[in-house]
Amino acid sequence: MAVITKGMILGLQNVDTNRDGKIDGFQLQIRNQYLITVPLRSITTFEIIIDGKKISPEVMSFILRNQRINISNIRTISDIWWGIGEIATVHISKEGGLKSGMHDIECSIKIKQQLHPKAFEFPISIKTKLKL
Numbered sequence: 001m002a003v004i005t006k007g008m009i010l011g012l013q014n015v016d017t018n019r020d021g022k023i024d025g026f027q028l029q030i031r032n033q034y035l036i037t038v039p040l041r042s043i044t045t046f047e048i049i050i051d052g053k054k055i056s057p058e059v060m061s062f063i064l065r066n067q068r069i070n071i072s073n074i075r076t077i078s079d080i081w082w083g084i085g086e087i088a089t090v091h092i093s094k095e096g097g098l099k100s101g102m103h104d105i106e107c108s109i110k111i112k113q114q115l116h117p118k119a120f121e122f123p124i125s126i127k128t129k130l131k132l
Helices: 071-076
Strands: 009-015 025-031 043-050 060-064 067-070 087-093 102-115 118-131
Touching: 009 102, 009 118, 025 102, 043 060, 043 071, 043 087, 060 071, 067 071
Parallel strands: none
Antiparallel strands: 009 025, 025 087, 043 102, 060 067, 060 087, 102 118
16 A cells, blocks of 8 residues: 655644643644545554653544544544545643644654455554754
8 A cells, every 4th residue: 555654744833722821732744645535443553742742542542524533542533534635633641731832743643444354554654854
């Protein structure tokens, strides 16, 4: 399966999701770089590493078309598909967000597709630096 890694990670920002005036997390935008539409249930691995620290799935949400799904539950979602080139937001809950400056970001995604009669896994991993 063809994958284009350039342009996968698009932006990084601190956010105040509950609008109380305090930064309670940060978000990054990622683009589906697989050259197929991906049902969310086929995502077997979704990892984010920021500045060398792996982010726990329990504090990550995948937001697609205003639908927020905890990464721990993404394998249970069979009726939402991530379109080719479609941008999703990944929200990471973290009091105070990230400090201003450059950050090393690694995003690894693996999808499993059933291609009769076998299933195949297709990994993608990208490392980049983004400024906040």
